[in-house]
Amino acid sequence: MKANKKIIILLVTVSALFLSLIVYLTLFGLFKAPEIEKSVYNQRSFKREESILRGTIYDRNGEILATSEVGKEGQKRVYPYGSLYTHLIGYSSRTYGKSKLEQSFDKYLSGKDDVSTALTVVDAVSGKQKTGMDLYLTVDHKLQKYASDLLGNKNGAIIVMDPDTGAIRAMVSNPTFNPDADWLSKNWTSLTESNDSPFVARATSGLYAPGSTWKIVTACAAIEAGMENEKFKDEGKVIIGGKEYTNSKKRAYGKITLDQAFLHSSNVVFASIGDKLGQNGMKIYDRFLLGQKINFDIPVTVSGLSGGSMSETDIASTAIGQGKLGVTPLYMLLVAASIENGGKIMQPYVVGEASRNNITGYKCQPGTIATAVDAATAKKVKDMMKLCVQKGTGTSARVSGLDVYGKTGTAQNETDKSHDWFAGFAEAPDGNKAAICVMLEYNGQGSSSSASIAGKVLSHCLK
Amino acid sequence: MKKVRKSTPLVLLALMNILGYSMLAMNADTFYSKVEIGIIGFLFLCLMFICFFLIKLLNMGDNYLFLPVAALLSVGLLMLMRIDDTLGKKQMIWFCASAVCYFLAYAFYRSIKVRDKLFWVYFGVSALLFAGTLILGTEVNGSKNWIFIGTQGFQPSELIKLLFVLGLACLFEKEVQNKFMAKTAKNLLIMCYVYVNLGFLVLQREWGIATLFFLVYMAMMFVFGSEIKIMVLNALIVTAGGFGGYKLLYHIQTRVDMWINPFSDATGRGFQIVQSLIAIASGSFAGLGFLNGSPEYIPEVQSDFIFSEICEEFGILGGVGVIMLFFILAYRGFKITLSVKDRFDKLTALGITAIFSFQTFIILGGVIKLIPLTGITLPFISYGGSSLLTSFMALGLLQAVSKGTEDELV
Numbered sequence: 001m002k003a004n005k006k007i008i009i010l011l012v013t014v015s016a017l018f019l020s021l022i023v024y025l026t027l028f029g030l031f032k033a034p035e036i037e038k039s040v041y042n043q044r045s046f047k048r049e050e051s052i053l054r055g056t057i058y059d060r061n062g063e064i065l066a067t068s069e070v071g072k073e074g075q076k077r078v079y080p081y082g083s084l085y086t087h088l089i090g091y092s093s094r095t096y097g098k099s100k101l102e103q104s105f106d107k108y109l110s111g112k113d114d115v116s117t118a119l120t121v122v123d124a125v126s127g128k129q130k131t132g133m134d135l136y137l138t139v140d141h142k143l144q145k146y147a148s149d150l151l152g153n154k155n156g157a158i159i160v161m162d163p164d165t166g167a168i169r170a171m172v173s174n175p176t177f178n179p180d181a182d183w184l185s186k187n188w189t190s191l192t193e194s195n196d197s198p199f200v201a202r203a204t205s206g207l208y209a210p211g212s213t214w215k216i217v218t219a220c221a222a223i224e225a226g227m228e229n230e231k232f233k234d235e236g237k238v239i240i241g242g243k244e245y246t247n248s249k250k251r252a253y254g255k256i257t258l259d260q261a262f263l264h265s266s267n268v269v270f271a272s273i274g275d276k277l278g279q280n281g282m283k284i285y286d287r288f289l290l291g292q293k294i295n296f297d298i299p300v301t302v303s304g305l306s307g308g309s310m311s312e313t314d315i316a317s318t319a320i321g322q323g324k325l326g327v328t329p330l331y332m333l334l335v336a337a338s339i340e341n342g343g344k345i346m347q348p349y350v351v352g353e354a355s356r357n358n359i360t361g362y363k364c365q366p367g368t369i370a371t372a373v374d375a376a377t378a379k380k381v382k383d384m385m386k387l388c389v390q391k392g393t394g395t396s397a398r399v400s401g402l403d404v405y406g407k408t409g410t411a412q413n414e415t416d417k418s419h420d421w422f423a424g425f426a427e428a429p430d431g432n433k434a435a436i437c438v439m440l441e442y443n444g445q446g447s448s449s450s451a452s453i454a455g456k457v458l459s460h461c462l463k
Numbered sequence: 464m465k466k467v468r469k470s471t472p473l474v475l476l477a478l479m480n481i482l483g484y485s486m487l488a489m490n491a492d493t494f495y496s497k498v499e500i501g502i503i504g505f506l507f508l509c510l511m512f513i514c515f516f517l518i519k520l521l522n523m524g525d526n527y528l529f530l531p532v533a534a535l536l537s538v539g540l541l542m543l544m545r546i547d548d549t550l551g552k553k554q555m556i557w558f559c560a561s562a563v564c565y566f567l568a569y570a571f572y573r574s575i576k577v578r579d580k581l582f583w584v585y586f587g588v589s590a591l592l593f594a595g596t597l598i599l600g601t602e603v604n605g606s607k608n609w610i611f612i613g614t615q616g617f618q619p620s621e622l623i624k625l626l627f628v629l630g631l632a633c634l635f636e637k638e639v640q641n642k643f644m645a646k647t648a649k650n651l652l653i654m655c656y657v658y659v660n661l662g663f664l665v666l667q668r669e670w671g672i673a674t675l676f677f678l679v680y681m682a683m684m685f686v687f688g689s690e691i692k693i694m695v696l697n698a699l700i701v702t703a704g705g706f707g708g709y710k711l712l713y714h715i716q717t718r719v720d721m722w723i724n725p726f727s728d729a730t731g732r733g734f735q736i737v738q739s740l741i742a743i744a745s746g747s748f749a750g751l752g753f754l755n756g757s758p759e760y761i762p763e764v765q766s767d768f769i770f771s772e773i774c775e776e777f778g779i780l781g782g783v784g785v786i787m788l789f790f791i792l793a794y795r796g797f798k799i800t801l802s803v804k805d806r807f808d809k810l811t812a813l814g815i816t817a818i819f820s821f822q823t824f825i826i827l828g829g830v831i832k833l834i835p836l837t838g839i840t841l842p843f844i845s846y847g848g849s850s851l852l853t854s855f856m857a858l859g860l861l862q863a864v865s866k867g868t869e870d871e872l873v
Contacts, residue, residue: 033744
């Protein structure tokens with residue numbers, strides 16, 4: 001029958017129409033919904049945030065670092081330690097939005113993740129207050145406080161990490177500000193206009209020339225190229241591509257080995273090594289993840305080389321941590337920690353888990369993100385870093401009873417006051433370890449300050 | 464082949480309702496007391512099972528037709544119960560009346576043997592209803608399509624849908640021999656009938672139902688008119704009409720502009736569609752869960768935009784489930800259309816199936832912004848007496864047609 005054939009064509013057409021609804025709805029859900037849900041016209045977000053009590057943030061010992069209280073005008077975020085964690089935990093304000101962990105873990109804190117959604121249904125049925133997940137950080141509040149006190153009014157960053165796992169123990173950035181929502185409302189304009197750029201978290205978002213701490217990387221490249229037993233001639237200065245490189249205080253060390261050059265932080269020798277290795281010597285940078293995005297629980301600025309092609313001078317300058325190189329303190333910490341860890345770079349993390357009533361919604365899985373150098377090379381550089389602290393430029397970091405390893409750095413910049421670096425780690429007799437990076441912005445000549453802070457923090461952490 | 468027990472879908476349906484009403488009861492006292500919720504849920508389940516029982520007992524043809532409808536109705540009633548404190552109760556009363564109408568429509572179609580000779584009755588009643596609306600009608604939301612008797616309003620255009628299909632079936636029924644003149648005359652007559660109907664709807668600004676009528680006409684013409692030229696002509700007329708309307712009428716411009724970019728006027732003309740999209744977006748795929756959504760932010764949530772609320776609470780997956788239920792209904796409709804022998808029966812079944820399919824597509828496509836939004840109800844789910852009564856009467860007619868084919872239906 002002819003009509004039936006046409007009816008089937010019609011059935012196919014109707015099926016296609018229904019299918020188009022399903023496909024469109026699915027595509028909408030996949031690609032448009034996340035953006036539309038955040039629309040300012042969404043009246044739900046406010047209501048839902050009000051109905052679900054935001055989760056609490058704890059340090060590794062159960063100390064409360066951020067919590068929410070219900071008051072007359074709804075919820076209020078309370079930070080018991082004021083500005084101490086602003087650059088790690090961030091703020092949560094109705095007017096200015098959220099930053100740092102408050103933003104990146106908002107899904108869990110505000111109970112929008114799937115597990116919390118299921119739990120809030122249970123809450124709704126049982127009539128309990130709906131709450132988001134709590135965050136358990138790897139940070140040690142006592143250490144954070146101690147490091148912050150040592151930093152005092154100086155601008156800069158101190159980060160401490162467990163080199164075996166990548167767990168952050170402390171992360172201090174200065175300058176900082178009060179994350180309290182009411183305080184922010186009153187001071188927002190002056191904060192945004194401040195010359196000190198208080199919004200830049202120095203530890204994770206500040207880019208600086210690493211100075212001589214970069215010699216850790218250059219030393220690795222030199223060892224890989226078989227230069228470990230070579231004798232270098234240090235006459236106090238060397239000219240590469242028309243630029244003159246001199247040592248600190250214009251010293252000349254004569255014929256020295258690689259570890260002696262490292263110990264004295266000889267610019268002449270390391271610039272020459274950079275020049276000798278040339279483009280090949282820069283291949284190691286990729287393995288150290290330079291120029292690559294490092295995933296972390298809060299946003300991290302990419303450390304890398306600025307500008308286009310590298311001239312002979314650029315390469316030599318980079319070898320001593322100057323020139324086009326710009327790195328974050330977190331990045332230098334990962335470099336130092338990888339030497340302790342047999343050349344493996346661990347994934348840094350600060351949120352151990354997000355959970356509520358022992359039901360876990362998120363759990364961090366420590367892991368390796370890159371292998372920078374092999375264990376043998378790492379061991380050799382590690383020995384150099386030990387010598388550096390024992391009788392080189394890093395003696396201020398010495399702590400009796402601990403094996404401290406490290407490298408200092410004095411990074412020249414556009415002002416006459418250089419950045420003061422220390423990157424290293426320490427091992428206690430009981431097997432505990434800690435990696436550290438201290439960076440003091442525009443601290444002037446001499447590395448004693450950053451190294452001595454590093455020593456004190458390591459001592460506090462491991463003793 | 465594994466044998467599926469025939470009662471399994473019914474058990475699932477009952478389970479879904481019991482679960483739904485239990486959840487409502489646990490959150491009782493917002494709109495209804497526990498007792499009220501219990502009574503409404505119990506009545507609903509009873510009425511549904513009485514319908515199933517009667518269909519089986521009276522051997523009313525396709526046993527499966529009522530299943531997807533019962534599922535859609537359950538979803539609709541549960542949503543209305545959680546939206547506010549009156550609609551659910553009212554809809555329950557409408558369902559009682561609709562169930563009666565469903566059996567009446569069935570009885571009418573089975574008993575009146577001259578049903579295919581009543582063109583002037585169908586058309587006459589439509590014309591009276593149209594005229595009545597224009598004279599006595601009240602404007603609601605920009606469409607003059609309501610008649611109020613006391614406080615109780617109803618939409619005549621809903622009932623006219625059925626009369627339109629029956630009228631068209633009468634006109635298409637008489638097969639014309641291969642004479643050019645006679646064929647043309649018949650085609651023109653049908654066109655006249657259709658455009659008179661469309662004209663009335665346009666006067667009432669019922670764009671959604673006008674679109675629906677046109678699509679139903681095209682579908683019936685495609686199958687039984689077998690005139691490509693006439694179809695092309697119609698498509699041209701409507702395209703020209705639509706384009707002219709877009710140029711001249713602000714009302715239609717708004718629909719199209721807000722379809723292209725609702726966020727350009729999100730608090731004004733695009734408000735409805737923006738809030739609908741936000742509701743669907745906040746539900747994402749899994750949904751926020753029954754009773755966890757915010758219907759108070761969705762405009763017209765009880766009728767045109769009820770699907771957005773379903774998506775918010777049951778997620779896009781739940782929404783797809785509802786679409787699939789409608790598809791099953793359409794599929795059964797097509798199956799009946801294919802199996803039935805009598806030409807008038809076939810036309811009626813096709814017309815009703817087309818109404819269910821296209822009406823669903825027009826409103827769902829509108830609220831998810833696949834096509835421009837035209838206000839029209841979602842069959843069996845949206846709140847509304849006229850809509851529910853008409854949908855059930857249409858279902859009754861389809862059921863009656865299926866009775867003649869029961870031997871061939873599987």
